[in-house]
Amino acid sequence: MAIKQLTVFVQNRKGTVVSLTDILAKNNINIRALSIAETEEFGILRLIVDNEDTAKEILKENGYLIKTIDVVGVKLRDNPGALTAALGVLDKADINVEYLYAFMARTEKHAYVVLRVEDNDAAETALENAGLHLITNADICKL
Amino acid sequence: MSQNYYQKEIETMSTEEMKKLQSEKLVKQVKHVYENVPYYRNLMDEKGVTPEDIKDIDDLHKLPFLTKADLRDAYPYGLLAKPLDECVRIQSTSGTTGRRVVAFYTQHDVDLWEDCCARAITAAGGTKKDVCQVAYGYGLFTGGAGLHGGSHKVGSLTLPMSSGNTERQIQFMTDLGATILCCTPSYAAYIGESLKEQGYKPEDIPLKAGIFGAEPWTEEMRKGIEKALGIKAYDIYGLTETSGPGVAFECSEQSGMHVNEDHFYAEIIDPETGEVLPEGSKGELVFTSLDKEAFPLLRYRTRDICVLSRKKCSCGRTLIKMAKPMGRTDDMLIIRGVNVFPSQIETVLLNEGYEPNYQIIVDRVNNNDTFEVNVEMTPEKFTDKVSEILSMEKSLAGAMKIMLGINPSVHLVAPKSITRSEGKAVRVIDKRKLI
Numbered sequence: 001m002a003i004k005q006l007t008v009f010v011q012n013r014k015g016t017v018v019s020l021t022d023i024l025a026k027n028n029i030n031i032r033a034l035s036i037a038e039t040e041e042f043g044i045l046r047l048i049v050d051n052e053d054t055a056k057e058i059l060k061e062n063g064y065l066i067k068t069i070d071v072v073g074v075k076l077r078d079n080p081g082a083l084t085a086a087l088g089v090l091d092k093a094d095i096n097v098e099y100l101y102a103f104m105a106r107t108e109k110h111a112y113v114v115l116r117v118e119d120n121d122a123a124e125t126a127l128e129n130a131g132l133h134l135i136t137n138a139d140i141c142k143l
Numbered sequence: 144m145s146q147n148y149y150q151k152e153i154e155t156m157s158t159e160e161m162k163k164l165q166s167e168k169l170v171k172q173v174k175h176v177y178e179n180v181p182y183y184r185n186l187m188d189e190k191g192v193t194p195e196d197i198k199d200i201d202d203l204h205k206l207p208f209l210t211k212a213d214l215r216d217a218y219p220y221g222l223l224a225k226p227l228d229e230c231v232r233i234q235s236t237s238g239t240t241g242r243r244v245v246a247f248y249t250q251h252d253v254d255l256w257e258d259c260c261a262r263a264i265t266a267a268g269g270t271k272k273d274v275c276q277v278a279y280g281y282g283l284f285t286g287g288a289g290l291h292g293g294s295h296k297v298g299s300l301t302l303p304m305s306s307g308n309t310e311r312q313i314q315f316m317t318d319l320g321a322t323i324l325c326c327t328p329s330y331a332a333y334i335g336e337s338l339k340e341q342g343y344k345p346e347d348i349p350l351k352a353g354i355f356g357a358e359p360w361t362e363e364m365r366k367g368i369e370k371a372l373g374i375k376a377y378d379i380y381g382l383t384e385t386s387g388p389g390v391a392f393e394c395s396e397q398s399g400m401h402v403n404e405d406h407f408y409a410e411i412i413d414p415e416t417g418e419v420l421p422e423g424s425k426g427e428l429v430f431t432s433l434d435k436e437a438f439p440l441l442r443y444r445t446r447d448i449c450v451l452s453r454k455k456c457s458c459g460r461t462l463i464k465m466a467k468p469m470g471r472t473d474d475m476l477i478i479r480g481v482n483v484f485p486s487q488i489e490t491v492l493l494n495e496g497y498e499p500n501y502q503i504i505v506d507r508v509n510n511n512d513t514f515e516v517n518v519e520m521t522p523e524k525f526t527d528k529v530s531e532i533l534s535m536e537k538s539l540a541g542a543m544k545i546m547l548g549i550n551p552s553v554h555l556v557a558p559k560s561i562t563r564s565e566g567k568a569v570r571v572i573d574k575r576k577l578i
Contacts, residue, residue, distance in 0.1 A: 007527035011557050042532070065557055116528075
């Protein structure tokens with residue numbers, strides 16, 4: 001069920017992100033979600049793309065340090081309190097969220113959240129038991 | 144101060160007698176190596192030298208050199224000169240230059256090594272009445288085993304502490320009245336600080352001497368340790384390739400180390416040309432074992448820059464003295480007064496599971512040296528969690544601090560982001576303008 005997230009290690013330097021997105025663009029890869037964690041020295045790009053295998057290959061060829069990480073995706077109602085409720089479920093199940101990022105869909109009235117946790121299965125079970133709808137790479141690509 | 148010697152006859156032998164002894168031993172040693180070590184036999188054959196060409200110690204210069212690269216090529220058994228069933232021990236380097244050296248010992252080899260260490264302990268004032276705390280690491284590292292054996296030979300009560308667990312070190316030191324401490328100088332300094340923190344004064348502890356080696360240290364460090372522990376601090380020199388500590392040791396004069404030249408013959412050469420330089424010249428230190436069985440090395444280049452002196456010593460020993468090594472033929476840096484070899488950084492990286500792709504950046508800001516190490520992230524280590532990467536940097540810096548004694552600021556950087564010139568990575572960028 002988990003979503004494949006590409007994770008790229010880059011220097012925190014001018015032009016780093018644009019040169020990476022440029023490579024993806026030239027290879028016709030569409031970025032569906034992107035989050036950047038940065039420190040003074042380095043940054044970690046977390047990407048969900050429409051074709052992660054090709055993206056991974058191309059970035060590797062271009063010398064990027066890249067890793068695929070399984071993350072959990074969940075679909076939420078687009079209203080106040082929905083994220084709190086979802087996080088409450090995980091908290092209750094004693095699942096720690098390392099990081100998360102959220103995005104809105106263009107047409108639907110939903111929000112989507114990508115969660116990085118230690119135990120994907122446990123998180124997915126907890127969310128599903130709470131009646132929440134999990135999403136996959138395919139779902140994200142369809143948005 | 145009255146002098147004690149462990150092997151007085153050897154240690155105070157006349158230069159002529161010593162030369163005769165060395166010559167006799169060298170002839171046998173070369174024959175032994177030539178007959179039993181094909182690797183070195185090939186080197187001799189290539190140079191057109193036969194054992195018959197070596198008639199006395201003055202013929203030594205005819206022999207080819209051995210380098211660290213040879214040891215690497217011949218690893219593990221290529222330089223072994225005795226069948227394994229006659230060997231009783233191996234020791235190994237900490238891999239200071241990134242690759243391990245494994246040395247083999249017969250019982251005879253262990254004995255002569257321990258004798259050398261016993262000479263060092265005796266020269267530092269050690270007798271059978273002493274309590275000798277050995278706080279060098281035990282195990283593959285030669286420090287613990289060498290001084291432990293030497294302490295036994297002297298007849299001191301030996302405390303086989305190994306390194307670390309400073310609280311226990313201090314407890315044994317105070318409860319059991321250790322009088323001699325053997326460890327690395329940086330650990331001695333650390334023990335000194337810990338004693339002070341626990342409220343001990345130097346006069347509260349019975350320590351009188353310390354034998355410190357296995358890493359470069361300065362006269363300032365010596366003064367600091369002597370003051371903190373209330374002792375005389377003696378230097379000891381050695382390398383796993385030749386046996387371990389005890390190749391050379393300091394005496395009461397504390398100016399240069401007597402080389403145990405009945406076992407290890409020292410030469411100084413021009414590192415560029417390989418030419419032997421006269422006594423008193425600065426150059427690369429080269430050692431030849433004279434009577435080792437299992438792992439004899441002829442003309443081994445240490446890469447240490449050093450000076451030899453036969454000047455008469457007030458301790459009565461006639462053994463030639465070597466100065467504290469004053470540098471390396473490789474690219475050593477001095478940062479905040481501490482000697483740093485890029486190879487030490489490399490060792491830490493390999494130990495910690497990184498590739499040796501790194502760059503050292505040194506600068507001087509407000510009269511203080513800044514010391515940064517950039518290390519390329521590896522696919523195995525890479526994680527998507529910032530906190531984990533930050534803690535990897537911290538733990539690498541910690542490991543480097545232990546190795547070097549000073550704290551670098553470590554940055555993990557993207558693969559291949561370290562400047563390479565003509566394909567070769569630039570390891571050191573020294574921005575300091577000290578002139």
